[in-house]
Amino acid sequence: MDGNLNALTTVFTEFYYWVTVVFMFLIHVGFCMYEVGASRHRNHMHTLMKNIMIIPLVTVTFFFFGWWIYWAFPSFPFFGGLNYEAGAANLPWSQNMATNLSDRITGVFWAAFLLFSWTAASIVSGAVIERIRSSALWVHAVMIGSVFWIIDAAWGWHAEGWMVKYLGYHDAYASGVIHAIAGGYALGVIMVLGPRLGKFAADGTPRDIPPHNPWMLTIGIFLIYSGFWGFYAACNIPVISPEGIGGMLTGDTWTATNIYLAPTSLSAITFNFLMSLSGGLMAAYVVSKGDAFWTFSGGLAGIITASAGNDLYHPIQAMLVGAVGVVVVYKLHYWVERTFKLDDAVGAVAVHGYSGVVGLIIAGFLLWGAPSSPYEGFATVNPVGQVVGAVIMFGVLGWLPGFVIAKMQAAAGVLRIPVEVELQGLDYAEHHAYEDAKAEIIAADKAALNGGGVPAE
Amino acid sequence: MSTIGYDSWAVDLAEVGAVYPFQGSEGLMVVLGVVFWIAWHRIQFVREGQHLEKAKQMGDTEKIHNLLEKY
Numbered sequence: 001m002d003g004n005l006n007a008l009t010t011v012f013t014e015f016y017y018w019v020t021v022v023f024m025f026l027i028h029v030g031f032c033m034y035e036v037g038a039s040r041h042r043n044h045m046h047t048l049m050k051n052i053m054i055i056p057l058v059t060v061t062f063f064f065f066g067w068w069i070y071w072a073f074p075s076f077p078f079f080g081g082l083n084y085e086a087g088a089a090n091l092p093w094s095q096n097m098a099t100n101l102s103d104r105i106t107g108v109f110w111a112a113f114l115l116f117s118w119t120a121a122s123i124v125s126g127a128v129i130e131r132i133r134s135s136a137l138w139v140h141a142v143m144i145g146s147v148f149w150i151i152d153a154a155w156g157w158h159a160e161g162w163m164v165k166y167l168g169y170h171d172a173y174a175s176g177v178i179h180a181i182a183g184g185y186a187l188g189v190i191m192v193l194g195p196r197l198g199k200f201a202a203d204g205t206p207r208d209i210p211p212h213n214p215w216m217l218t219i220g221i222f223l224i225y226s227g228f229w230g231f232y233a234a235c236n237i238p239v240i241s242p243e244g245i246g247g248m249l250t251g252d253t254w255t256a257t258n259i260y261l262a263p264t265s266l267s268a269i270t271f272n273f274l275m276s277l278s279g280g281l282m283a284a285y286v287v288s289k290g291d292a293f294w295t296f297s298g299g300l301a302g303i304i305t306a307s308a309g310n311d312l313y314h315p316i317q318a319m320l321v322g323a324v325g326v327v328v329v330y331k332l333h334y335w336v337e338r339t340f341k342l343d344d345a346v347g348a349v350a351v352h353g354y355s356g357v358v359g360l361i362i363a364g365f366l367l368w369g370a371p372s373s374p375y376e377g378f379a380t381v382n383p384v385g386q387v388v389g390a391v392i393m394f395g396v397l398g399w400l401p402g403f404v405i406a407k408m409q410a411a412a413g414v415l416r417i418p419v420e421v422e423l424q425g426l427d428y429a430e431h432h433a434y435e436d437a438k439a440e441i442i443a444a445d446k447a448a449l450n451g452g453g454v455p456a457e
Numbered sequence: 458m459s460t461i462g463y464d465s466w467a468v469d470l471a472e473v474g475a476v477y478p479f480q481g482s483e484g485l486m487v488v489l490g491v492v493f494w495i496a497w498h499r500i501q502f503v504r505e506g507q508h509l510e511k512a513k514q515m516g517d518t519e520k521i522h523n524l525l526e527k528y
Binding site for chain 1: 486494508512516517520
């Protein structure tokens with residue numbers, strides 16, 4: 001750090017990312033609560049463990065190779081190849097990736113991206129509850145969390161990403177790069193995995209499998225909202241000088257920027273986050289005729305739909321974009337469920353995937369002609385770039401690998417739990433041992449009370 | 458002799474970089490870390506397969522009925 005101003009900027013940035021990461025942790029807490037609330041009693045511990053173990057597995061693999069992908073892949077494959085120089089500083093054996101007083105930023109910036117990786121994996125986790133093998137889900141978690149989502153981040157969420165440069169792809173707060181890809185991936189997996197037993201009647205009519213605990217589910221979604229707010233802040237570079245952006249901004253005014261180094265402010269994204277949340281909640285309440293869970297999920301879908309352009313929208317635009325997205329998503333979810341007999345247990349494909357796609361396409365029209373980047377020569381935002389981007393995010397990097405890997409797991413017989421176990425519940429083995437032990441203690445105490453034995457101590 | 462390369466903090470911080478033990482052995486540490494990660498998947502995968510096979514035979518109808526009633 002050369003000079004006090006640079007030192008202050010560095011320490012502020014270090015602290016800023018640390019704070020956003022802690023807020024983002026709430027997303028994972030929320031996902032855990034939501035999934036457990038949605039699953040039935042006999043699958044609680046399995047559902048919880050499935051989601052908790054995403055944390056260490058995605059973390060270590062993101063350390064080993066995920067972070068390197070982000071820095072090495074922005075121009076890959078056809079626009080300059082791998083960037084070995086940028087990648088080298090972020091390899092797991094680099095001294096930047098460790099306790100190092102000359103680099104205070106890499107760890108906290110790495111962590112902000114890592115929390116996005118957990119989120120991508122957790123979105124998939126919700127769609128597959130009560131019937132997937134943990135071992136299968138954890139491979140998917142590594143693949144989406146430390147490989148596919150970070151490739152899409154390098155391509156479409158990096159200041160030098162080829163999609164930004166040549167397509168004018170604009171996705172400032174991750175409609176596509178987290179949500180469309182995770183929704184698409186989840187769709188690919190559930191197409192192979194199949195529905196939960198009982199989800200469809202013999203004539204194919206879908207049944208609602210209600211959550212066992214609506215309260216837990218509600219608190220879960222509120223925690224996701226809270227973490228998502230922190231996620232928005234984590235998508236910004238907090239303070240940077242024009243020189244720090246290669247002199248592409250004129251004058252000498254420092255600014256916060258989005259991930260593409262284009263100017264924005266926490267004020268702008270706070271307006272738009274809350275207005276898109278509100279638009280989503282209101283539209284979902286109307287379209288679902290007051291269904292509580294769809295209303296809550298609609299708030300999330302509203303934010304996700306507006307996220308691609310929430311650095312630039314007017315708050316009322318953000319509200320309306322959020323509302324439009326929710327209507328499309330709600331209708332599409334039930335159409336897909338009825339038509340293709342797919343069981344998306346928590347609506348993850350709809351809320352994250354369809355919202356992300358719709359949000360990208362809307363941004364292409366609303367922001368048509370806006371610079372996506374401060375760098376000269378980059379394409380401006382346009383509908384074609386956004387549609388192509390949506391196809392890449394949802395289809396190429398999301399649905400396709402999810403489907404192919406799940407097919408391989410299914411062929412090897414390691415994707416889905418046995419029918420007998422699904423019926424008795426994944427927690428049965430532990431649960432009945434617990435119940436037996438409890439019954440034995442109660443029986444012993446009752447016997448003692450009646451003077452016929454030794455009390456349990 | 459210090460494992461972190463510094464015997465004293467009476468140094469110019471501008472000159473200080475990495476401060477973790479055994480600098481120079483990062484490659485070996487990565488290999489150990491990757492082996493740990495892959496081995497974990499292998500152990501978990503095998504144990505889960507055995508557990509599910511056992512669980513398939515476990516069902517006591519009455520107990521399962523009680524469990525289903527709890528939703």
